Amino acid sequence: MTTVLSHRPSEGVADLDALHRSNLEILQRAGVTLILGTDSQASVVDEVLKIQSLGTLQSEQLLRMLTLDTPKWIFPDREIGAFVDGAEASFVVLESNPLDDMRALRNIRACYKSGQRLELNERAAEELPGIGQQLVHTLMSRGIDAAIAEYQRLKAEEPDTWDFSEGQLDALGRAMSQHGKKAEAVAIFELNCEQFPRSSNAWGSLGDSYVEIGDDIKAKQSYERALELDPEDTELREKLEQLEKN
Numbered sequence: 010m011t012t013v014l015s016h017r018p019s020e021g022v023a024d025l026d027a028l029h030r031s032n033l034e035i036l037q038r039a040g041v042t043l044i045l046g047t048d049s050q051a052s053v054v055d056e057v058l059k060i061q062s063l064g065t066l067q068s069e070q071l072l073r074m075l076t077l078d079t080p081k082w083i084f085p086d087r088e089i090g091a092f093v094d095g096a097e098a099s100f101v102v103l104e105s106n107p108l109d110d111m112r113a114l115r116n117i118r119a120c121y122k123s124g125q126r127l128e129l130n131e132r133a134a135e136e137l138p139g140i141g142q143q144l145v146h147t148l149m150s151r152g153i154d155a156a157i158a159e160y161q162r163l164k165a166e167e168p169d170t171w172d173f174s175e176g177q178l179d180a181l182g183r184a185m186s187q188h189g190k191k192a193e194a195v196a197i198f199e200l201n202c203e204q205f206p207r208s209s210n211a212w213g214s215l216g217d218s219y220v221e222i223g224d225d226i227k228a229k230q231s232y233e234r235a236l237e238l239d240p241e242d243t244e245l246r247e248k249l250e251q252l253e254k255n
Contacts, residue, residue, distance in 0.1 A: 010043075010044050010045070010046040011033070011043060011044070011045055011046060011056060011060060012046050012047055012048040012056075013029045013033075013056065013059050013060055013063070014047045014048065014051040014055055014056050014059055014146050015047070015048035015146075015149065022150075024150075025149065025150030025151075026062075026063060026150060029060075029063055030063045030064070030065050033060070033063065033065040033066065034065055037065070037066075042078060042082075043066075043074055043078070044074060044078050044079040044082045045057065045060075045071075045074050045075055045078075045079045046079075051142050051145075051146075052138075053075065053079075054114045054115055055138070055142065055143075057071050057074075057075055057111060057114065058111055058112065059146065061111055068107070068108050068111055069108065071111065072107060072108065072111075075114075076090050077090040077091075097122075097123055098121060098123060098124035099121060099122045099123055100120075100121050101117050101119065101120050101121070102117070102118045102119040102120075102121075103116060103117060103118060104116035104117075104118050115138065117129065137169075137170065137171055137172040138170075138171055138172065139171070139172045139177045139180075140160060140163065140164075140171040140172060140173050140177045140178075141177035141178060141180050141181035141184075142177075143159075143163070143171065144156045144159060144160055144181055145181060145184065147159050148181075148185070148193060153192070153193045153196045153197075156197075157196065157200055160178075160200065173204075175201060175204070175205045175208055175210070175211060178197055178198070178200060178201035178204065178211075179198070179201055179210065179211065179214055181197050182194045182195075182197035182198045182201065182214060182218065183214070185197060186218060186221060191218065191221050191222050192222065194218045194221070195215070195218045195219065195222060198211070198214050198215040198217075198218045199215060201214070201215070202215050202231075207238060208238070209235045209236075209238035209239035209242060209245070210235075212231050212232070212234045212235035212238065213231070213232065213235040213242070213245050213248075215231045216228045216229075216230075216231030216232040216235060216245075216248065217248075219231060220248075220252070225252055225255060228252055229249065229252050229253070232245055232248055232249040232252065233249065236249065
């Protein structure tokens with residue numbers, strides 16, 4: 010299973026993409042059957058697009074892994090992923106040909122299961138992929154500066170392709186904090202405050218991250234700013250009072 014997308018720490022790996030590329034090439038030469046999966050909250054389509062960017066597998070190979078190899082491995086007793094008599098009539102209809110552009114996998118027009126058309130969740134169909142999930146892999150493989158640069162580039166060049174809402178960076182910052190990457194978390198929360206300067210939540214999260222690295226002065230300043238924006242937030246006020254006691 011590929012799992013090139015991962016939240017796991019990668020310290021000591023100079024070039025994570027090169028490592029994944031080498032591993033995939035070794036497995037292919039050895040004749041190993043590859044299936045798709047992630048080691049993070051990313052979708053399998055995110056995994057496909059990431060592997061394609063490595064240049065080790067062609068679109069035809071990836072599409073076969075996605076529609077045939079992986080589902081057959083997960084459901085070995087079901088007749089799926091085949092146009093033969095008796096096979097399940099379960100499939101999706103895309104807006105365009107993924108062999109021309111694999112991003113077409115995100116644009117599903119219709120979905121059928123056992124010959125019956127399913128109602129698509131219109132809201133889910135319209136949701137954009139989260140920028141936080143896109144950035145986490147850059148951050149883990151190439152560092153915080155590269156991740157911030159990618160955020161700024163994508164926001165300038167592809168503003169309608171990604172979900173740039175406040176919660177995206179907030180979730181990314183919290184994920185970095187949970188993985189012990191406290192300095193990276195601070196940088197992400199600082200970026201979120203730059204992007205959403207009127208958000209009390211953004212400033213509160215930044216204050217929390219400063220507390221984690223022991224910078225009580227900046228934490229106090231962040232909490233004060235958060236309370237200016239939301240004076241009714243009792244939790245923030247308690248955090249600020251606790252800092253002032255220390």
